[in-house]
Amino acid sequence: MxxxxxxxxxxxxxxxxxxxxxxxxxxxxxxxxxxxxxxxxxxKPSPPATLPREPPATVFKTFTPRELLPYNGLNGMPVYLAVRGRIFDVTNGRNFYGPGGPYENFAGRDASRGLACHSFDEEMLTKDLDGPLDKLDGLGEEEFESLRGWEERFDSKYLVVGRLVAAGEK
Ligand code: HEM
Incomplete structure (x- = not known):
């Protein structure tokens, strides 16, 4: 108590x-x-969700034969070649077209006549880089058929990144 x-x-x-x-x-x-x-x-504001990285943008450009020349896989350059005015990025096929590859003559060049005639000889390539484009004069139906076959293959395999124009047309 x-x-x-x-x-x-x-x-x-x-x-x-x-x-x-x-x-x-x-x-x-x-x-x-x-x-x-x-x-x-x-x-606290939440950080923005990280988006998956986009593949590098493909810029469609016009090239003259001289501008196309450096795209031969040397000095870290991609490998491009032209077929009937369309320029394909064939970098994924650098084993074929890159330095030391069996078809390296086509790298950075208009390969149309060579593909049509099934020859990668120098004389298949346009000599004058500042002159008119090869109009493929003198080719027969068989050669054009062969060229279409190559184009189909390239369409399914490579990306078109530009258009080949004669130096005077740019
Ligand atoms: C000695 C004769 C030849 C042999 C043994 C040969 C062999 C080959 C082989 C094994 C491939 C790879 C096919 C593949 O895996 O997709 C190939 C692709 C190719 N060949 Fe030939 N070839 C010969 C001649 C030629 C000639 C004369 C040309 C000239 C136009 C040529 C142009 C090509 C092209 C453009 C490709 C495709 C490459 C690509 O997919 O980007 N070949 N060749």
Whole structure:
């Protein structure tokens, strides 16, 4: 009974500030910290979703025979060749057309006549890079048929990246 009276007297004289001081315990501080951190995380703007990288854009360009020449796989260049005015990116076939490949003569050149005649000899290529394009004069039906076959193959395998025009036409 003595004890109860003592507690009641203590309660009656307790300073109201003690109530607040009692709330500042290590556990409460941790809980407040967690609450604040969670609020911060929820309100933080989320970073934009990373999109898959696009393949490099293919820019369709016109090339003169001289401009096409450097596209031969040397010096880190891609490999292009022209067939009847259309320029194919044949870099994926660099084993065929790249430096040291069996058909490297076609790299950076108009390969139309060579493909039609089934020959990769130098004389199949247009000599004058600043002159008119090869009109394929003198070829027969069989050669044109063969050329169409190659074009079909290239269409299914490679991307057209440009158009070959004579130097005077650009
Ligand atoms: C000695 C005769 C020849 C042999 C043994 C030969 C062999 C081959 C072989 C094995 C392929 C690969 C086929 C493939 O895997 O898709 C190929 C492709 C090819 N050959 Fe020949 N070839 C010969 C002559 C020629 C000639 C004279 C030309 C000239 C027009 C030529 C032009 C090509 C071309 C343009 C390709 C396609 C490459 C590609 O898919 O980009 N070949 N040849």
């Amino acid at each position: 003595e004890y109860v009276n003592q507690r009641m007297a203590q309660e009656a004289h307790r300073n109201p500030d003690d109530v607040y001081t009692g709330l500042i315990t290590p556990l409460n501080l941790i809980l407040v910290a967690i609450t604040l951190y969670t609020t911060y995380l929820l309100s």
